Amino acid sequence: MSGQGTRVREGLIFERSSPGRVGYQLPRLEVPLVDPAVTLGGSLRGEIDGLPEVSEVDVVRHFTRLSKWNYSVDEGLYPLGSCTMKYNPRINEELARLPGFAHLHPLQPADQVQGALALMWELEQALLAITGMARVTLQPAAGAQGELTGMLMIRRALEKRGERRRVVLIPDSAHGTNPASAVFAGFEVLEIASTPEGTLDVEAVRRAVAKGGVAALMATVPNTLGVFEPAIGEVAQILHDDGAFLYLDGANLNAFVGIASPGKMGADALHINLHKTFSTPHGGGGPGAGPVAVSAALEPYLPIPTVEREGDGFVLSYDRPESIGKVRGFYGNFAMLVRALAYIRSLGGDGLRAMAEGAVLAANYVRKGLEGDYHLPYQRPTLHEVVFDDSRQKPFGVTNVDIAKRLLDYGFHAPTMSFPLIVHGAMMIEPTESESLGELDAFIHAMREIAREARETPEVVRQAPESTPVQRLDEVRAARSPVLRWRR
Amino acid sequence: MSGQGTRVREGLIFERSSPGRVGYQLPRLEVPLVDPAVTLGGSLRGEIDGLPEVSEVDVVRHFTRLSKWNYSVDEGLYPLGSCTMKYNPRINEELARLPGFAHLHPLQPADQVQGALALMWELEQALLAITGMARVTLQPAAGAQGELTGMLMIRRALEKRGERRRVVLIPDSAHGTNPASAVFAGFEVLEIASTPEGTLDVEAVRRAVAKGGVAALMATVPNTLGVFEPAIGEVAQILHDDGAFLYLDGANLNAFVGIASPGKMGADALHINLHKTFSTPHGGGGPGAGPVAVSAALEPYLPIPTVEREGDGFVLSYDRPESIGKVRGFYGNFAMLVRALAYIRSLGGDGLRAMAEGAVLAANYVRKGLEGDYHLPYQRPTLHEVVFDDSRQKPFGVTNVDIAKRLLDYGFHAPTMSFPLIVHGAMMIEPTESESLGELDAFIHAMREIAREARETPEVVRQAPESTPVQRLDEVRAARSPVLRWRR
Amino acid sequence: MHRYLAGEADRRAMLEAIGVASVEELFADIPAAVRVGELPLGPARSEDEVRREFWAYALRNTTPECAASFLGAGVYRHTVPAVADALLQRGEFFTAYTPYQPEVSQGTLQAIFEFQTFVCQLTEQDVANASLYDGATAVVEAVLLAGRVGGSRRRVVVAESLHPDYRRVLETYCSAQGMEVTPLPWDRAGMADVEALPRLVGEDVCAVVVQSPNVFGIVEPLAAVAEAARGCGALAVQAVAEATSLGLLVPGGRFGFDVVCGDLQAFGVPPAFGGPHVGFFAARERHLRQMPGRLVGETVDRAGRRAFVLTLATREQHIRRAKATSNICTNHGLVALYVAIVLSLLGKRGVRELAVASHSVAEFVKAGIGRSGKLALVFPGSPTYNEFLLRHDDPEGLLQRLRGQGILGGVPTTRLAPHLPPGVLIAATEQNTTDECLRLIAALEAVA
Amino acid sequence: MHRYLAGEADRRAMLEAIGVASVEELFADIPAAVRVGELPLGPARSEDEVRREFWAYALRNTTPECAASFLGAGVYRHTVPAVADALLQRGEFFTAYTPYQPEVSQGTLQAIFEFQTFVCQLTEQDVANASLYDGATAVVEAVLLAGRVGGSRRRVVVAESLHPDYRRVLETYCSAQGMEVTPLPWDRAGMADVEALPRLVGEDVCAVVVQSPNVFGIVEPLAAVAEAARGCGALAVQAVAEATSLGLLVPGGRFGFDVVCGDLQAFGVPPAFGGPHVGFFAARERHLRQMPGRLVGETVDRAGRRAFVLTLATREQHIRRAKATSNICTNHGLVALYVAIVLSLLGKRGVRELAVASHSVAEFVKAGIGRSGKLALVFPGSPTYNEFLLRHDDPEGLLQRLRGQGILGGVPTTRLAPHLPPGVLIAATEQNTTDECLRLIAALEAVA
Ligand SMILES: Cc1ncc(COP(=O)(O)O)c(C=O)c1O
Numbered sequence A, B: 001m002s003g004q005g006t007r008v009r010e011g012l013i014f015e016r017s018s019p020g021r022v023g024y025q026l027p028r029l030e031v032p033l034v035d036p037a038v039t040l041g042g043s044l045r046g047e048i049d050g051l052p053e054v055s056e057v058d059v060v061r062h063f064t065r066l067s068k069w070n071y072s073v074d075e076g077l078y079p080l081g082s083c084t085m086k087y088n089p090r091i092n093e094e095l096a097r098l099p100g101f102a103h104l105h106p107l108q109p110a111d112q113v114q115g116a117l118a119l120m121w122e123l124e125q126a127l128l129a130i131t132g133m134a135r136v137t138l139q140p141a142a143g144a145q146g147e148l149t150g151m152l153m154i155r156r157a158l159e160k161r162g163e164r165r166r167v168v169l170i171p172d173s174a175h176g177t178n179p180a181s182a183v184f185a186g187f188e189v190l191e192i193a194s195t196p197e198g199t200l201d202v203e204a205v206r207r208a209v210a211k212g213g214v215a216a217l218m219a220t221v222p223n224t225l226g227v228f229e230p231a232i233g234e235v236a237q238i239l240h241d242d243g244a245f246l247y248l249d250g251a252n253l254n255a256f257v258g259i260a261s262p263g264k265m266g267a268d269a270l271h272i273n274l275h276k277t278f279s280t281p282h283g284g285g286g287p288g289a290g291p292v293a294v295s296a297a298l299e300p301y302l303p304i305p306t307v308e309r310e311g312d313g314f315v316l317s318y319d320r321p322e323s324i325g326k327v328r329g330f331y332g333n334f335a336m337l338v339r340a341l342a343y344i345r346s347l348g349g350d351g352l353r354a355m356a357e358g359a360v361l362a363a364n365y366v367r368k369g370l371e372g373d374y375h376l377p378y379q380r381p382t383l384h385e386v387v388f389d390d391s392r393q394k395p396f397g398v399t400n401v402d403i404a405k406r407l408l409d410y411g412f413h414a415p416t417m418s419f420p421l422i423v424h425g426a427m428m429i430e431p432t433e434s435e436s437l438g439e440l441d442a443f444i445h446a447m448r449e450i451a452r453e454a455r456e457t458p459e460v461v462r463q464a465p466e467s468t469p470v471q472r473l474d475e476v477r478a479a480r481s482p483v484l485r486w487r488r
Numbered sequence C, D: 001m002h003r004y005l006a007g008e009a010d011r012r013a014m015l016e017a018i019g020v021a022s023v024e025e026l027f028a029d030i031p032a033a034v035r036v037g038e039l040p041l042g043p044a045r046s047e048d049e050v051r052r053e054f055w056a057y058a059l060r061n062t063t064p065e066c067a068a069s070f071l072g073a074g075v076y077r078h079t080v081p082a083v084a085d086a087l088l089q090r091g092e093f094f095t096a097y098t099p100y101q102p103e104v105s106q107g108t109l110q111a112i113f114e115f116q117t118f119v120c121q122l123t124e125q126d127v128a129n130a131s132l133y134d135g136a137t138a139v140v141e142a143v144l145l146a147g148r149v150g151g152s153r154r155r156v157v158v159a160e161s162l163h164p165d166y167r168r169v170l171e172t173y174c175s176a177q178g179m180e181v182t183p184l185p186w187d188r189a190g191m192a193d194v195e196a197l198p199r200l201v202g203e204d205v206c207a208v209v210v211q212s213p214n215v216f217g218i219v220e221p222l223a224a225v226a227e228a229a230r231g232c233g234a235l236a237v238q239a240v241a242e243a244t245s246l247g248l249l250v251p252g253g254r255f256g257f258d259v260v261c262g263d264l265q266a267f268g269v270p271p272a273f274g275g276p277h278v279g280f281f282a283a284r285e286r287h288l289r290q291m292p293g294r295l296v297g298e299t300v301d302r303a304g305r306r307a308f309v310l311t312l313a314t315r316e317q318h319i320r321r322a323k324a325t326s327n328i329c330t331n332h333g334l335v336a337l338y339v340a341i342v343l344s345l346l347g348k349r350g351v352r353e354l355a356v357a358s359h360s361v362a363e364f365v366k367a368g369i370g371r372s373g374k375l376a377l378v379f380p381g382s383p384t385y386n387e388f389l390l391r392h393d394d395p396e397g398l399l400q401r402l403r404g405q406g407i408l409g410g411v412p413t414t415r416l417a418p419h420l421p422p423g424v425l426i427a428a429t430e431q432n433t434t435d436e437c438l439r440l441i442a443a444l445e446a447v448a
């Protein structure tokens, strides 16, 4: 409850500590207790300084109280653009916790894990149907790792051809992980400026490719303005004609599931953020999962192992001599795969298309509702998200950050701020298909009220938030003299 | 989070409704769809007016938001006297939900429910060990039903003897369910005034019994002042000498588990609120469970069925010709029995005693901490709870209700108000053994601050609460023109 | 040192502040004569050990999922939305208690207000309470209410087709109140014998109680029952054990029943070997002051905001004590919350669709059984919702044979009560697949 | 009409407001050439149907509970406090995202700050981040950090006793970075061959990586490794795959290791067929600006109240893009929260007691196996924590025979990597009962 008591600071768990309190009990040890000084000698450490001593109810209250300072999808619209903060169905949580999944050890013999392999196989098939690609690896832990995985496969394919192309083209509107992943895959990044319309500049791509040494282009469809890339097919053609590859950032797949397919766009690799399009929860930061779908050209280089049919059953196959190897331990974030497949089953083919339609509909409704009050720097049709800027509020001394903070007072999370970089003072709004009319209207109302406040009482917006558990923070102090852990 | 957004009213679920929204899906029906107009004719009703149309996320948000307006044990000390608001272990919730328990149908054949019967048997054995009685029925759904069950057994025992005793003695400090249950069991209640010390008046009992027609006395040990009844043995003797029975209200059992036993006190029947002493959650009002332990004298009258050993296994036995019959459907609140036994196992014998000690220690610590600021109307040693009154605050125009409301601002639940009836302006505080020093100190501090406020700024206390989701309610209006349901 | 208790340092600090050397001193008031030694309950167990013990119990049970189950007779298997349990497990709901302090209990209060609304909508009654223990005690409370309203009327006419457990519980309570139960037999259609009713009622009758659908699954002639009750000045009480039936069937409220009550378990509440489920109680406005249990009402706070509060508490034991309308205190509020969540999810369409689906599956099985010619219903042709009674002289034997084929074919009436016709009560819901239904039909034909 | 989507009326109202006749118009920008037809993914399923499908998958798996399990090799079975998952399931935690708006994310931020503190305490390092994907990628990040710090040094010396999956992942990343991996062999004791180390390191080496306990369960000579690394100007990196060992073993931090990293799965995180688990990364203060991943720092709000915030973000991809210290964005924060809860519950005593118990059980098994004389360890006499390597030429065959007796006897090294000596990695923890241990010992003797 929001009474003062829980609004009052809850100290750190270490500060709740009192000698002799415990929050656990271990099974009674029947075997002889070993004296670790004997068995481990000099490697034995003493008591660990600072660990807390708290009871079970201490822990429950501590984390329950902490939780109440969070905003979450379970409480309301969470328009964080590019993150697809949709509803996380509870049935998925229930299923992921079935002992047959949760307790499964990754190194059990193959005949004991047939259900898990079947599930992975089914998920791969579903993702293939959705993407129109040739194969999928479920191994990457998140989108960024998917990008890296895809780029490593491209690198390996080029190596196989004996080519040493080093340049990866990335539009200036791309997500930060794109250039970072390209670099960690051993490439150099050449940024491509977007057209005045905010889309991929085909001619710039053509020129860059013509210069030679281009390994791939990483594009996002729809792009980070929520706008479809009309020339994506042409760009693919340019790349392929040159022997380069097209990597698609699939973070925005929610906009077109069942409507268009990356395969038809000419993608050679694309990652799918299961924690976006396929509803696995964001967990306050993760874990997610970032399967990568590839064209036939890249199939030989998939990470090992892959799930393959064998007789009536399935095996984990390591028989892929050209593989890039492994990108993480074991086989992927399996419990996330369970949730994603459950979501796909729950919606079915038509439901998935309706999902994409719903997402696009909601974003356009928000666009319509706000374009009278906020400036829309790019005018092309909106798909699943819409990016405004703060240029109409700036004259009153109100920035996008102020608007975001004031939204918190209105009971909403803020949009994504200052991304894409091609928009100054950006506010990127992605409502998702989970929102129904009432919630969207309340959000639009709040945004319009803030626009009015920006004109009439700008200091209210600049001072916001006022009703949150804490007010604006001193971020400079945090960075200048970092305190990153508690000390007694 | 406590931002304005979630503090703002969340409407009724009916007010979220929008045509065509759904929050469910049923399995696809393969059998032919029946036309109920044909099969059911005139009994068929039309669409039910007013039921909501909402999506799954609507429901999640609605109830998540509602939950945030509650205070709960999971957030902090909940000193509601007589209710034993202790910590509810999560392991119990996990175990009660095992499919082998949760999905079990009560009318499955006996050989399919052996685990359930074994568990019930084990719980009975544990409760016998704790109470020192002869048998236990697990059937009653709560304490009040336990009382009724016990009193019905007493009634039946008297009938068997051919006696028509109609009077049940109940001290004026008793809980309201005691007289109510006695009346529903067909008795008349004679109230016994407590001694100036707040305890059972032995002489008054003796006089009442001497007048004849006394079927039983219902006593609470420790009584509702949190004080042990020193004469309980003597009272039992008086009753038994006369052929009357002693019913013990076991709501306060938490004070003396492992220290004293109702059996030795001479109890003939006592109910045990599993939702108090044995940690099953209070659920915002219930469900709980109210097993009744009886002496050998009452054993023949136990409700049917009982769990009995048969060979290697267990059976539900209906072979109890003198039984009072059944007091509810099936065999009791089984899922609560699971939790209670898990709790007993978790603590073990010594742990249960330590639990009682901890409860008594905490109450005495609170007593000590507050007796400088609040008036203690009865001075006998405190066991698990302590009752203050508001006589030191009254002169400032501050009542116990004001103090309770102000406590809410300090982030605590209020004590039990205006009970027992023998204390005017009562505040009954039961901290329970779950609380550790820090939480108790914070509570004591809050109470002392309020005492100071009552002296210095009484209007602050009288206006409280100010930081809760709503302020004081117009209760008169609610009762005068009752609105008990939503209408369009 | 235990995970549920305070620590050593805490204890020492408390003892010191109190000024005693040991906890034992605090118990000085308790005489030696009532003291006990060590409890023979073994040591404190870790979660791992408790899990091991309880998993073993759970594994010694066979759950209906392991078979094709057609068990009903008061407890029904319907869709269980994952959301409901997840929300109920929020600590704010399940670790709070009765909302005595409305300022910090609006969550529970509003949810109950919604629950009361749902119950009124389903039953077409004016007022509903915040829950009772179960269906059986709900019927008891209805009869006790009728007794209070009826003054000197001490007789209750109760349909013999009432669920036997409800009947047994009613008798337990009635006998203590000096109330007499007159059985109302069923007719050849398995319905309350409304022809006989005029002979059974009278000036001394305070209530007429029928269950619909009744224990045979048959829809009762509620209008006629209401009329007969009204005729003699008694209250009409409808019990409902299969609450999803309210999605299809006109409730007693429409016919002027004074009370419609029963159990809402069918709306996805886990069977849990019989409890906790949740009793409901809905009545006409005129009986409001005689209602048992808690009531939540709407009001405003000081700032004029809509808010909810426990109201009309002068009916209750903590205020009225010996004169209370019921002795209930702890109720089944959390299960009521659960049902409110389920009903929110189902909503207008779902409540009906669930009933239609369940009814359709049951009709499919009934028709299949009828077709063979080898098997017969006890009351063929009577309208049933999702349960019906197959005639069989040795129902336990029959069911035993079905079990061999992985089928829990139903509940033998012999297990329920001796006065019922021998046979098997077969319940089918939307949870039974067509394959299960076909297997049941075939197996019954084969072994009958 | 679907339970996860808005309703018909909602859609109509939106279309109208936007001013289009159908949703299709909104997709006008997408050319026909990339359009697809109906997805061949079947109809929308009810929860009941999805449950049926998934229960079927789950039942085709055999979980270790059904046997006496001694599987480890990177994933360990330890006590799983019920509280941890219950708290993690609060919607406020699991349905939020990266705490970009600290004013409404203090719950996540404070919990991560506590997590960072726990990791520093366990590792005796100065700073720790808010999680990485898993142990394997944590080692990668350490090496990449060393590469950045080391300038032109492009060689990494990596113990061959590193978990083979960690090694494989490291190689994948290194090859793209043009970094070369030099294997550091194990000596006769199964420990990193510190005698060989001086020959293997050099001016071109940026990091020396060892895992302790290593893949054989053996405690590595960390002090000597640190010294050798320091000697050549390389960073010393300790990997930890069995994090509960930190309750007993001196961590690399004490010996001046630059990075201690690995996986915290062992603290009660469900194995879940390999993930999600949680990578951790702790380092010396001097490497702070080169750390990968998110960092939460303490600060104050306008009113001067302590509060927490994401900090030093200029290291990260969303700011630094191509120059970021890592490409990680979504991390494993929820699992970090889970581990923070488990570590809070265990606390000072529990962290040690858990390690002692686990070590004791493993020592019991090891001693039992040694006693027979028929069985031998590959590295007898070397100090191990809770896992050790039994020598056997046909480990898969041996294990197959144990399975017949309900025993999952361990992980065959043949399954892990070809360069490991043939044998069975046997892990034992406090979850293994004495009975299970005795059965394993007896069975091994019988079939060996
Ligand atoms: C457009 C885009 N690309 C890539 C990513 C990286 O995905 P992940 O966070 O799953 O690593 C994101 C996620 O925030 C994104 O929005």
Ligand SMILES: Cc1ncc(COP(=O)(O)O)c(C=O)c1O
Pocket: B082, B083, B142, B143, B144, B145, B175, B177, B178, B220, B224, B249, B251, B252, B273, B288, B290, C328, C329, C330
């Ligand atoms: C002293 C006492 N007796 C009896 C009861 C009734 O128990 P229950 O609420 O379980 O019906 C209570 C509960 O509040 C109580 O405090």
